[in-house]
Amino acid sequence: MELLANQRRRFTLYSLLDSDNDLIELETLIEDVATLEAAVADHVLTRERYRDVAADLYQWHLPVLADVGVIDYDSRHDLIRYFGHSLLHKRATCLREDELPEYGTTSSPL
Structure with missing residues (x-):
């Protein structure tokens, strides 16, 4: 699935999948994605990285x-x-288990 080819878009989907309901605020989504990226890359979450994630989500991935x-x-x-899609949900869940094994299937880093 091409939708899952980009790491930032995958992290966006992981956050959407973990949301308690089908609505999430943009700020929350940005924080979730930026936090995941920083954790995976073992970097400190900087204001610059946060702005980069915000711009990229707004201009590219959300559209x-x-x-x-x-x-x-x-x-x-x-x-x-978020409109749930069973195949996308299943594939994203499998990818998350491989990409973020420390979080498992039932817990969320977000």
Whole structure:
């Protein structure tokens, strides 16, 4: 699945999958993705990295996910609605287990 080819987009999906409901605030999503990236790369989460994640999600990854119908982004309220997709969910879950084994299948780093 091409949607899962990019690490930042995978981390975005992991965060959406872990959300308690189908809505997540953009700021929360940015924090989740930036935190995952910093943990995996063993880097400190800097303001610059946070801004880079924010810009990349807003300009690239959220539009891609919206174009294929995985999410709806409400830019007026900075809310993302995730529409569950069983195959995508299953594949992302398997990838997360391989990519982030320290978090397992039931716990979340977020």
